[in-house]
Amino acid sequence: MSYVAVRIAVHDPATAAERRQNAAHGASRGSVPGTMQAPKGRKQTPHLQILAGPCAARMLATCLVLSFAWITCARQKSPDTPQTVSSTLLPATMNSDDPAPKPSINSSRAMQYVRDVVAFGPRPIGSPNHKKLETYITSHLKGVPVEDDAFIAETPEGKFPVRNIIAKFPGTRDGIIVIAGHYDTNYPLRNTGYVGANDGGSSTAILLELANQLRGKKRDGYSVWLLWTDGEEAVKQWSATDSLYGTRHLAEKWQKDGTLKKIKAFLLTDMIGDADLNIEQDMNSTPWLENVVLQAATRLGYQSHFFGRSIPVEDDHLPFVHMGVPSADLIDLDYGYNNVFHHTPQDTLDKLSPQSLEIVGSVLMETVRLLDKM
Numbered sequence: 325m326s327y328v329a330v331r332i333a334v335h336d337p338a339t340a341a342e343r344r345q346n347a348a349h350g351a352s353r354g355s356v357p358g359t360m361q362a363p364k365g366r367k368q369t370p371h372l373q374i375l376a377g378p379c380a381a382r383m384l385a386t387c388l389v390l391s392f393a394w395i396t397c398a399r400q401k402s403p404d405t406p407q408t409v410s411s412t413l414l415p416a417t418m419n420s421d422d423p424a425p426k427p428s429i430n431s432s433r434a435m436q437y438v439r440d441v442v443a444f445g446p447r448p449i450g451s452p453n454h455k456k457l458e459t460y461i462t463s464h465l466k467g468v469p470v471e472d473d474a475f476i477a478e479t480p481e482g483k484f485p486v487r488n489i490i491a492k493f494p495g496t497r498d499g500i501i502v503i504a505g506h507y508d509t510n511y512p513l514r515n516t517g518y519v520g521a522n523d524g525g526s527s528t529a530i531l532l533e534l535a536n537q538l539r540g541k542k543r544d545g546y547s548v549w550l551l552w553t554d555g556e557e558a559v560k561q562w563s564a565t566d567s568l569y570g571t572r573h574l575a576e577k578w579q580k581d582g583t584l585k586k587i588k589a590f591l592l593t594d595m596i597g598d599a600d601l602n603i604e605q606d607m608n609s610t611p612w613l614e615n616v617v618l619q620a621a622t623r624l625g626y627q628s629h630f631f632g633r634s635i636p637v638e639d640d641h642l643p644f645v646h647m648g649v650p651s652a653d654l655i656d657l658d659y660g661y662n663n664v665f666h667h668t669p670q671d672t673l674d675k676l677s678p679q680s681l682e683i684v685g686s687v688l689m690e691t692v693r694l695l696d697k698m
C-alpha cells in the first residue's frame with residue numbers, strides 16, 4: 325500500500341498547466357520533488373472548485389471530506405478535461421493518429437492471477453503463504469532470466485526474510501525501464517482474514533500479465549525489468565524506517581553496482597484493480613514521466629481514469645525518487661468511498677474489475693512504447 329502524507333496539497337490550475345508545460349519540455353532526472361511543491365507565495369490552503377455535471381455531488385462531497393483531512397481535491401473531473409489535456413499536452417508525433425497498434429492486455433487472465441494470488445490467503449512477509457506466492461510468481465517466469473534480491477530485514481517486529489524478484493526482458497537500446505509492484509500484504513492485519521485483493525494482489529497480477537506480453541518478443545527499445553517488490557508494507561506503523569524494506573535495499577544495491585544510472589524510468593503500480601479506477605497524480609512522482617503516462621492514457625482513450633486528483637503519495641518509488649531516478653506511481657487511493665476499503669478485510673475480489681487491470685496494463689505498455697521513442 326502506501327501512505328498519503330498529511331499535508332496540504334494546494335492545487336492551482338495555472339500551476340498544473342505550467343508544470344505540464346515544463347514537463348513537456350523534458351525536465352531532467354533529479355528535478356522532481358521541488359517542482360511539485362506549490363510555488364512560494366501562493367496561499368497554502370485547500371480550495372474547492374465549483375463543480376458541474378452529473379458527478380458533481382459526489383465529487384463535492386469527496387472534496388469536503390478530503391479537505392477536512394487536509395487533502396485537497398485537485399482537479400475537476402469533467403467530460404471536457406481530457407480534451408483540454410490532450411490538446412495542450414500531446415506533441416503532434418504522439419497524438420491519436422499514431423498508427424502503432426494498441427496494447428492487447430488479456431484482462432481475464434490478469435483477473436485470474438488476482439484470484440489465484442488471493443486464494444493463498446494473507447501473504448505478509450515471513451509467512452508460509454508469502455513463500456507459496458514467491459513460488460507461484462517464479463513458476464510463471466519460466467524461460468525468463470530472473471534475479472533475486474534477497475536479504476534479512478531488521479524491523480520493529482524482528483528479523484524477516486525479504487525477497488525482491490526481478491524478471492529481465494532485454495532490449496536493443498542502452499537503458500532500463502523498471503515496472504514494479506509489491507506482492508506482500510499488510511502485516512498488522514495478518515490475523516484478520518485480510519487478503520489484499522487490491523493492495524498486493526492487483527500489482528502482483530498485472531506484472532504477471534505484463535510478463536506474458538513481453539515474453540519471447542524481441543524488444544526494439546530499452547530493456548524492461550519487471551520487479552515484484554517485497555516488504556513494502558509497514559510491520560507496525562508506517563514511517564521512513566518501517567516501510568519500503570525491499571525497495572530501500574534494492575535502490576541502494578543498484579546505486580552501488582551502477583545499475584541505477586541505467587534506469588530511464590521507474591514505473592510503479594499499486595492498488596490498480598478497483599472497479600472505480602482513479603489513478604492519482606502523485607506529487608512525489610516525476611512530472612515529465614507522469615506526462616508520458618498521461619499521453620499514453622490519452623492515446624488509448626483512458627485519460628478520464630488518470631490524474632483527477634493531486635496528492636503526495638509515499639510508496640515503493642520513493643527510494644528511487646530520492647536517488648534521482650525518474651519515477652511515476654500509478655496508484656488509486658480512492659478505494660471505495662473515501663478509501664474505506666483500504667487496509668481493511670473488505671479489500672476483496674468483488675471490488676475489482678478486469679477492465680481496471682486492462683486499463684493500467686495497457687497504459688504501462690503504451691508508456692514503455694513512448695519512452696522507447698524518446
Ligand SMILES: [Zn+2]
Binds near residue numbers: 325326510523557667
Ligand atoms: Zn498497503
